[in-house]
Amino acid sequence: xxxxLFFVFLCWVYLxxxxxxxxxxxxxxxxxxxxxxxxxxxxxxxxxxxxxxxSVGLVADLLSGAPFGLGGLSKLLLxxxxxxxxxxxxxxxxxxxxxxxxxxxxxDILLQEAVLLLGGPRSPIDPLWAIASSxxxxxxxxxxxxxxxxxxxxxxxxxxxxxxxxxxx
Amino acid sequence: MRRRAPKRALIxxxxxxxxxxxxLNLTGKWDAGWLYGAFLTITGPPQxxxxxxxxxxxxxxxxxxxLVNLREENRRLKEALKRLTYERNLLLEQVEELKRLRRLLKxxxxxxxxxVPAEVVALSPEPHIRTLVIDKGSxxxxxxxxxxxxxxxxxxxxxxxGQRTSMVLPIVERGSAVSVLLRSSRxxxxxxxxxxxxxxxxxxxxxxxxxxxxxxxxxxxGIYPKGLPVGRVVKVTRGSRRFFxxxxxxxxxxxxxxxxxxxxxxx
Numbered sequence: 001x002x003x004x005l006f007f008v009f010l011c012w013v014y015l016x017x018x019x020x021x022x023x024x025x026x027x028x029x030x031x032x033x034x035x036x037x038x039x040x041x042x043x044x045x046x047x048x049x050x051x052x053x054x055s056v057g058l059v060a061d062l063l064s065g066a067p068f069g070l071g072g073l074s075k076l077l078l079x080x081x082x083x084x085x086x087x088x089x090x091x092x093x094x095x096x097x098x099x100x101x102x103x104x105x106x107x108d109i110l111l112q113e114a115v116l117l118l119g120g121p122r123s124p125i126d127p128l129w130a131i132a133s134s135x136x137x138x139x140x141x142x143x144x145x146x147x148x149x150x151x152x153x154x155x156x157x158x159x160x161x162x163x164x165x166x167x168x169x
Numbered sequence: 170m171r172r173r174a175p176k177r178a179l180i181x182x183x184x185x186x187x188x189x190x191x192x193l194n195l196t197g198k199w200d201a202g203w204l205y206g207a208f209l210t211i212t213g214p215p216q217x218x219x220x221x222x223x224x225x226x227x228x229x230x231x232x233x234x235x236l237v238n239l240r241e242e243n244r245r246l247k248e249a250l251k252r253l254t255y256e257r258n259l260l261l262e263q264v265e266e267l268k269r270l271r272r273l274l275k276x277x278x279x280x281x282x283x284x285v286p287a288e289v290v291a292l293s294p295e296p297h298i299r300t301l302v303i304d305k306g307s308x309x310x311x312x313x314x315x316x317x318x319x320x321x322x323x324x325x326x327x328x329x330x331g332q333r334t335s336m337v338l339p340i341v342e343r344g345s346a347v348s349v350l351l352r353s354s355r356x357x358x359x360x361x362x363x364x365x366x367x368x369x370x371x372x373x374x375x376x377x378x379x380x381x382x383x384x385x386x387x388x389x390x391g392i393y394p395k396g397l398p399v400g401r402v403v404k405v406t407r408g409s410r411r412f413f414x415x416x417x418x419x420x421x422x423x424x425x426x427x428x429x430x431x432x433x434x435x436x
Contacts, residue, residue, distance in 0.1 A: 016212060019291035019302065020219045024227065027424040028365070031296050054183050062208040064295035065328050065336045068201040069191030071295065076183055105296075112297050116344075119195050123343045123363040125297060133296035 003155040007048060008055040010151055011038040014144070015063050030133035033105040035060040037137060037144045039075045040104050043082035044097060045152075053079030066112070074111040078104060094145050101141040105134035202313060202329055209306065209331025216334060217304050220290040251320035258322065258398040258421070262385055265352060266396070284431040285309050287317075290334065299364070300328060301337040303430060311335050314392055316433045322398035322421030323347065323386060324430050337430070340399065341367055341420055348390035349399055352383035360384065360399060360418060367400060369416035376414065378405050384418055394433065 014034045022031055038056045042048035057075030061068050082104060086096070109130045116122060193199035231240055287309075291302035305311055307330050317324040317337050325339035338345055345362035349369070356376050358369040372378060382402045388395030398421045406415040 015294040016216065016291075017219065018294040020216055020223060022292035022294065023220065023289050023302075024223055027292075027299075027427070031292070031294050033296055034294060050180055050183050054187060057187070060295055062205055063212070064293035064298050065205065065300035065338065066293075066295060066298045067191060067194045068204060069187045069189075069194055073184070073187040073191055076180075076187055080180065109297050115191070123361070123368075125343075126364050129364065130296065 003048070003152065004052050004055070006155065007038070007042070007052050007152065008059060010148060011035060011056045012059050012063070014038065015060060019063060030129050030136060032136035032140045033108060033133060034137075034140065034144060035071065035075065036078065036105045036108045037101060037141055038148070039079050039108075040082060040097060040100055040141075041145065041148050043079050044086055044100075050076055050079055067116075070112055070115060073115065074108050077111060078108050081107070094142060097145045098138060098141040101138045102134050105137040106130060109133070205329035205336065206307075206331050209302070209329060209334045209336060211331075213304075213306065213331050213334035216290050216302065220288075220304070248320075255320040255322075255398075258383070259396070261383065262352065262396045262398070283434050284318075285311065285434050286429060286431050287335075288429055289427055299339060299342050301325070301339060301427070301430075303335050303337055303432070304333070305432060306331045306333040306335050308332055309432075310434050311432055312434075315435075316393045316397070317430050318397060318433060319422045319427060319430050321423065322400065323393060324422050324424075324427065326392055327432065335432075339424060341365065341424060346390075347393060347399060348387045349384050350387040350395075351378060351402070352385055354378065354382070357387055357389070358416070366403075367418040367420055369402075369418055370413065372414045372416060374407060374412060374414055378402060378414055378416055380405055 011034070018031060018034055022029065035056050039053045042052045042056070054072045054076045057070075057072035058068070060066070060075070061071040064071070082100065085100075109125060113125055190199075190201075194201050285305055287303040287305040289301050290304045293300040301324075303317070311327055311330050313327055313330055315327045317326060323340055325337045325342070325345065327335050328338040329336040340347055340360065340362055341364065342362045343364050347360040349358055349360045350356065351358070354377055356372060356378065358372045360367050361370055369378075369384070380402050384399045384401060386393035386395055386397040386399060400418040400420040402416055403419045404415075404417040408415060
């Protein structure tokens with residue numbers, strides 16, 4: 001439980017610093033999707049699980065002003081897809097994390113756009129903007145991975161097996 | 170150790186609960202405003218502190234490494250230019266209004282509004298939605314839906330209010346809509362955000378819209394007072410198979426340089 005809470009708090013800290021820093025950057029500067037990186041981290045690092053992914057999405061919603069539940073749903077679906085994809089591979093490698101950052105970020109944007117389109121017609125997101133944002137997400141992937149791993153080190157060996165997807169034999 | 174998929178029942182519950190919250194929120198059956206407000210209240214003080222620290226570092230960098238006086242003077246002149254641009258826009262609108270009023274031989278009293286100055290302290294960290302966080306909240310008299318302006322024109326409206334910070338939905342954000350008038354032709358339209366710019370919708374094809382024409386608020390949406398500059402028409406497309414004109418509008422406010430705004434809190 002403490003690990004989950006700390007993980008969500010860490011996500012809040014990242015997004016909070018990102019949002020404040022963005023106020024000093026040009027309006028057209030595409031924000032990197034740090035929340036997606038946290039979901040990616042959760043997907044590749046059991047025992048972090050779907051509950052953490054959902055919480056990260058909800059925190060992102062509250063910080064961005066998006067409809068409550070939109071980010072939660074997209075991040076949860078993204079988590080499930082990533083966990084399934086990573087099934088059977090060596091999950092905790094930084095390279096895998098960096099490689100998956102770009103498609104994960106784009107998938108998250110597309111998921112949210114698809115859900116919002118269900119609510120009615122609206123202008124589509126600028127594809128270049130989405131690609132640039134995903135590119136910046138990749139650029140920040142390794143530092144986020146490293147910092148998160150360092151920050152979660154005190155919690156190693158603890159956690160809820162029910163969410164982990166790991167069964168000891 | 171072997172892996173297995175996370176428990177399906179839990180996943181189904183989580184997906185359904187997020188869908189439930191989202192549908193309630195999107196259909197307006199549940200107002201999550203209080204939740205955003207609470208979150209803004211918690212996030213506000215550290216956000217303002219961090220913003221202050223970042224500003225100090227930025228100030229230190231610019232003020233001491235570059236020419237102090239030149240920068241100060243530049244800032245003053247930019248402020249003056251912004252103020253004059255705003256006043257010019259208001260005057261242009263007043264001239265148009267005066268012409269019409271003279272024709273009608275009537276006088277209409279303009280609404281006097283109180284303004285609360287605020288600073289932009291953060292932007293949305295999510296790529297698909299662009300919102301601003303300002304350093305004023307409910308303790309300063311701010312409420313949801315209040316219009317936010319800059320010297321050049323309309324910025325947006327208050328989306329959520331915390332105790333000392335608020336979230337602003339800019340007019341350029343997708344999903345934002347403002348009832349507007351074209352300054353010269355007095356044609357009514359709806360201005361919709363497109364992410365980077367805006368467009369006018371529901372202008373019939375037979376209406377005359379010129380590039381460069383000013384766009385102002387109509388006051389019909391009950392959010393923005395009438396006559397605030399919104400932007401100017403930059404492109405008009407008259408598709409042969411369409412009922413309405415396609416009109417692109419460049420916002421009056423340069424969002425890239427937006428630091429200070431004013432919230433119109435009423436008379």
